[in-house]
Amino acid sequence: MALPPILQNLKLPLIGSPLFIISNPDLVIAQCKAGIVGSFPALNARENDGDPILLDQWLTRITEELDRYNQANPDSPAAPYAVNQIVHRSNARLERDIEICVKHKVPVWITSLGARAEVNEAAHSCGGITLHDVINDRFAHKAIEKGADGLIAVSAGAGGHAGALSPLALVQEIRAWFEGPVFLSGSIATGDSLLAAQAMGADGGYMGSAFIATTEANAAEAYKQMIVDSGASDIVYSDLFTGVWGNYLKPSVAAAGMDPDNLERSDPSKMDFGSGSSKPKSWKEIWGSGQGIGAVKEVVPAADLIARITREYHAAFDRLSGQVSHYR
Template sequence: MSFASSVPLTLACARAGILAGWQGGPATSLAEFERYLVDLGRIEDAPAIVNLPARSAADDWGVPRLAMLERHRAPLVLSSVGDPSRMVERVHGWGGRVIQDVTTMRHAEKAIDAGVDGLMLTCAGAGGHSGFLTPFAFVPAVRRIWDGLLIVGGGIADAHGIAAALALGGDLACMGTRFIATPESGVTGAHRDMIARVGMDRIVVSAAMNGVPANWIRDSIEDAGLDPATLPATRTTMPEGVRPWRDIFSAGHSVGLIDDIVPVEDVAESLIATLASLLPEAQWRQRLCELDEQWMR
């Protein structure tokens, strides 16, 4: 969800000890893209993951941005939508690591064959372009064929969700919607307020906004003058002045667990405190240390 991504959000997450992702899409120029990379490069507490589609290794939009990532020696790149082989080759060339976003077993198998360093499983309930597989089957199935870094996302908004993701075989949990409802995110105030107000029953799947099925908040579709019940199955023309993501809001099923808009620091403190009561810290830290050793070889 590119409009939610912002440098302030990424920096706030890093300061709070959260591995933060940044979506390069909102940058309107190469100069702005590089300015963001300079800001992100100042993070000392934790590296940021820069998100670029796999096609960025070959298309006119992505090639110069990938070159900038190389100049700045970006340590982590989140790849998605397509074959990551060329992305892996480029990023490994400067010593970086590639994590591939996948939604199906076939996607996971192809990413592993391409030599990625980690997988992010986007499961049912995620915001944006969600997956549709339950993590209760998807995560263990991928674990049968992959022993590397595994990130689990989709409907997670609290420490209990993190603990469940780790219990299923994940190494890290990914949250998106929870961090949209923070002052640091790049969305409008109306988007934040709606996430804190609606329940998961107000989330609908539609491909009408941009041609790819995604999770949207029903109320924002109606506010844009559209009827969710009559939206076509393929991309349709939006009302004048309406832009998906900016004006029609995306969110995951975890809206049902979010009741307020609080700073990233407060979200992190709550997650850390509750997780400590659910899982022995030594258990999951040991696993991450083992993965770190693998990456250093």
């Protein structure tokens, strides 16, 4: 099955994943102009009581800047943007944020922590498509049954909330029955790993952690530097901080006074995403990251990072083509 029209003209088969706190209009606009889908969690746009609704302002800015860019570059238009909705029952803003996204005709909706038919229907009502993130085949079936157009397969090694399955196994099981859009999440930080995702059967990749170390990202400089300085062995997998299993930087856990190799288990019933994260404020500097960050060597503009990924992707294709031709 061909990708939906909205995803057919990307310059690179890649979605910049929505990063809690970190993804903002600056990063999303830079990603889209460079030819990949830029995204942000709706809950990142937070205002004080009585202030104008920030999500409305963000979507207006993103839409207007990308429209201006497209008018000036008709032969090389920007990629579409996406908004991530946390569909957990504790998200009291969900209904309001859905209405705002419908008003702005958001083209791509990414849903997390629950598959709900009414959210998919809202996206379809304004011409959008929905991609639901899943960590196993059972959740994938549920998402498609409830009307999602495609899937984000979140495998072992992904940043933030992550699954435990090998990307090889996860994509294989989904592709046994589903022909629609599938984007793979899990340690994708190079053009080589992006091409590997497609070789497995995914339509493209879903990359987040590498974008933390970009100039546009709304992350502390210490967080960005920790991404640059760390590798796969510096990641710990735990459910302590949000009630959902995820990957975190060991040095940030240690800095909070805990032993990253001996963490307690959480109580999932206490998850509360009403403010965007269920982490206590005392854990706000425990930083998420995927296992692919060994490829991140410096903090750069998002466009430069995407340019590197693009070069690597084409070089990997050329190299692999030569290798495969040997066996034909």
